[in-house]
Amino acid sequence: MFSDHDSVDDMLDAKNKRLAENLATKVSRLKSLAYDIDREVDDQNDYLDGMDSNMMSATGLLTGSVKRFSTMVRSGRDNRRLLCYVSLGLVLIFFMLYYLVSRIQR
Known part of the structure; x- marks a missing residue:
């Protein structure tokens, strides 16, 4: 009677270990995806910050050009x-x- 109970326990332990390994694999994969997403977001933020800086410099250049153009028209x-x-x-x-x-x- 104990041997049947022990064999069922062994089967359940084996199944639990296999499911735990599958879960660990999935968690590891999700952690890797989360890290990749975080890295991509940081890269996109750096890119957008650079675009903002470029736009500000272009705005300054255009503002200066418009002022010079206006001065030339008024002369x-x-x-x-x-x-x-x-x-x-x-x-x-x-x-x-x-x-x-x-x-x-x-």
Whole structure:
């Protein structure tokens, strides 16, 4: 009678050990995934912080350019004429580049 009880206990112990090993494997895998997610989040935060810094520097550059542009527009007639020629030239260059790129892509 004790031998049947011992064999059932041995089977249950073996099953419990196997389930505990499976659980330990799954917990280890989840821990690894959590660590990878944490690392990815840190990398993304660093990337976004860098983008914020770049945007702030671009904003400063554009603000300075707008101030210089406004100063040039408010100054004499000769500067306005030069500004019109430069603007027209830039527009023509952009149209030519657009045309060339569209021809190359065909």
